[in-house]
Amino acid sequence: MDYQKIIDTIHEDLRYHDVFGEVASYIPELAKVDPKKFGMHLYKGVNENYSFGDSTEKFSIQSISKVFTLSIAMKLLGEDLWERVDVEPSGDPFNSLTQLEYESGVPRNPFINSGALVIADILVSNLKDPKKELLEFVRKISGDNAIDYDYKVAESEKSTGYRNYALVNYMKALGNIKNDVEPIVDFYFHQCSLAMSCEELAKAFMLFANNGKILGTGEKILSPTKIKRINALMQTCGFYDEAGEFSFEVGLPGKSGVGGGIVAIHPEQYSVAVWSPILNKKGNSELGMAALEKLTTMTGLSIF
Amino acid sequence: MDYQKIIDTIHEDLRYHDVFGEVASYIPELAKVDPKKFGMHLYKGVNENYSFGDSTEKFSIQSISKVFTLSIAMKLLGEDLWERVDVEPSGDPFNSLTQLEYESGVPRNPFINSGALVIADILVSNLKDPKKELLEFVRKISGDNAIDYDYKVAESEKSTGYRNYALVNYMKALGNIKNDVEPIVDFYFHQCSLAMSCEELAKAFMLFANNGKILGTGEKILSPTKIKRINALMQTCGFYDEAGEFSFEVGLPGKSGVGGGIVAIHPEQYSVAVWSPILNKKGNSELGMAALEKLTTMTGLSIF
């Protein structure tokens, strides 16, 4: 299969496409991003890389970081993790708080904000220096030591992140948060601020397409069972309340972020990252969704 | 891989296993089933069939029938279907009615009851004799002309199906039901009463593992794109509010029914059906879930 040709066709077809959504603006720093940015990187092997556009420019990965923190929490706690957070799709954009109310503060899954905040609480409890160790983990699996937090974005989120403060306080009231509010929220805003390019993201996520081993070095980071489960979670919960739509149109496990990035993997085949900052109504990158739909249509490959 | 040995090990491991749930009792007829029934059938090819226990005994397939009616509706309406029903997980056991209230009568997906009733409405609108044509469809794809409705079960559901009457009336009030209430509900209770064995179910579902073609005859019933989408829907929505758990533990698209049956498929590999009437708290077969979890663990194969 000529992946570069497919990638180029996607670029050609979509680059002048009208998009109707808007760049995320609730965080002042994110609103400054050029809405016309568009890049994609498909990583099939150490020497098999295909890309177009702004694929090497760093952007704020936001919720994509939840896959990294979940991976660390699974290493730390194993099966005990699932007493603190469930594995079911959340279903409803409105139910984040309602659902917590009915289910005693146990978030529906680790990819909604409440779930990621519980994961943050777990990392704060179990790691000496969670911010440093997260950075080391991401640098290791992507093989890139230049990856760092964007401290301006982290600061910007902190000054407007009242909804996340509300969630942590609420779960603390319900007994599912063990640490003080501040260090959890501080860690969470930093993880969301991670700045990575499509190329770096694709390399990092190859871990999930390669049964838990780093593709270049072969180093084993996570067991195949854990990888299978993380992929299943991305499949059912990776796209807020558009997880079904993504599964339906694209047919791959993946995760999106409000910075406009999306990563997806085809187990044992490839990982792919795409970036375009304009979001649809559900908060996922409009062009990113379209690009990945085209990719699985043109390659004829999906997990289904 | 020695599938018969794997199947036998599953049987051996689980047959004396303590189960704590109960047989579905809300329909009087279903409550009469022997709770100790246990069978499984894996269909890999015309001459590659593996089974154990009560794999040839017919049982009430209940919600598994929703995959058949969805398939017919997709053939009839194509993309227009998705104006009447969405493709997102429902998330919440409680939200069937609430969700309809907020989303103008458009059910979250075709596998929750409200969604299946909209599909029933579509079939009643578009088919001359919906009950007869559904039967013909199921007989054709499973290659078994003896498959039939269990009229006692259909009658039994009708006399206690107030919740389904409520759903149809409510969606009619919200404008998403076009026919009279009675013929829709009558069709729906009949589809749920379909009596099939594990062997018959596995054969019928091979359609979804075989890109839309009947395995034996090669006859094309559905396009690969439609099959991919039905499989994606089974993956994200096939197990009520335990879809995430099934995806997480088993890693295959599938569908369960309160009669205690579960079918799952591994695209381009096999289809498998299992039956044990005792249900867990979420309404899925307790042993069935365990058997499929063992199957993907022992074969080391899942879509992830």
Next chain:
Amino acid sequence: MDYQKIIDTIHEDLRYHDVFGEVASYIPELAKVDPKKFGMHLYKGVNENYSFGDSTEKFSIQSISKVFTLSIAMKLLGEDLWERVDVEPSGDPFNSLTQLEYESGVPRNPFINSGALVIADILVSNLKDPKKELLEFVRKISGDNAIDYDYKVAESEKSTGYRNYALVNYMKALGNIKNDVEPIVDFYFHQCSLAMSCEELAKAFMLFANNGKILGTGEKILSPTKIKRINALMQTCGFYDEAGEFSFEVGLPGKSGVGGGIVAIHPEQYSVAVWSPILNKKGNSELGMAALEKLTTMTGLSIF
């Protein structure tokens, strides 16, 4: 106090007032009413009656009838009634079905539709000919034997009342409906179709301002305790999700209907009925609310 002058001022102030709402149209028959109709009748004593406009023209009293059926149910069951229906405000326009889901089919109060349908079920269980006996009750307390159902309106509601069918079926599924669906709904649509004028309504409701005795004859119909409780219910639950607003602006117990009628009482003082078909967003008569607000402001009297 010169009540006639106050009544005339209200008429003068409001008759040319711009109203922005619309006449109820979900029932075809109600949509035919002349939106400019406007009448009021205040009943202070057998020889103390004040009125203006279309005060003697009959209109569809709709939900106001729920006060009559509740009164009969309280006579029949006494305190046992409250096992079937609660006495709390419903709070939320959206929660009728949701609330039933969480509270095992026990409606929040007898004035929301689900509650009134449970009351209808009780009357169907306990009365030989519920339609006839309701009519006798209303004729007796208003002293007017010409009051009757509007059979066209009842028929019209039946053909479009899917939401009420949904509620009865749903409560039957939850175990809080004892009779078949049809006779309950038939009775309910008839009670709503009662056609009465402001004058007749004011006379009928004097029962609730007069400690349970018919003002003219002195006949005792309900105990003072029961009257106090019905009045408390009108105060907290009489205006859908605008009960607080009515209490806040008017300060009297009352009940509204989508036909554009409102009745209110001042215990031991008077009863008053007003009619104007144009409804505000919450489903209460726009001019009716304004007229009663003016009444309590100008008389300086409210229960607070």
Next chain:
Amino acid sequence: MDYQKIIDTIHEDLRYHDVFGEVASYIPELAKVDPKKFGMHLYKGVNENYSFGDSTEKFSIQSISKVFTLSIAMKLLGEDLWERVDVEPSGDPFNSLTQLEYESGVPRNPFINSGALVIADILVSNLKDPKKELLEFVRKISGDNAIDYDYKVAESEKSTGYRNYALVNYMKALGNIKNDVEPIVDFYFHQCSLAMSCEELAKAFMLFANNGKILGTGEKILSPTKIKRINALMQTCGFYDEAGEFSFEVGLPGKSGVGGGIVAIHPEQYSVAVWSPILNKKGNSELGMAALEKLTTMTGLSIF
């Protein structure tokens, strides 16, 4: 009417009554209160005071303080206040957060916690020293300069008040909180910690039974219209999700607190306060509810 005799009978009937609830324990300081405390004070005139038991012992008035802060906010903002908070019953114990989600951060009424926190925000915006000015207001209307905050209780609430922090942060995310979180919560926890006896509470609330004038001095504090509206709010929203029950059983406007206090007023007749720390399931004083029900039954007086 012999009020003292009535009061004494209430005492006699209830003092050895079995109560099944528990003292509020979510605030450590409140859990220390002797559960057997029981006192009542009815204030009919400067020289007409009736009481029993622990009527002069101070307790934590908690949510009763919301009536005081609402009164001050109404003086400050007049009608503009109602853009920030609604006047409808909340209906549902579960809906505090859900309701905010659907209604853009506008709390249902000023007596649920979210509403009281908006009122606190308003006082923080409009008063130089809100804690001092609230104290002056309460001292003035009750004629007692010894009334003060219980700083230990305030501190105790602060250390466990995560749910209130969640509410303020959440409303700030939704745009209905203008100040920083900390000063609002600090003020709120202090207002709840106000320590007053039944006698002091009854005197303070005479303002609401006396058309807005202090009974002893005749000084006018609030207009009759504002008083009428505050009373209407107490009637429909004063008892969490038991407002209907209180209205139904007692028939007076009132307000309860988790410290076990309840105050109620009969306009132009009397104000009454009762205290017993053991709460029923809905969070209202069990004996307090019973005592007031007896009071209106024995006096035969309610607003209905």
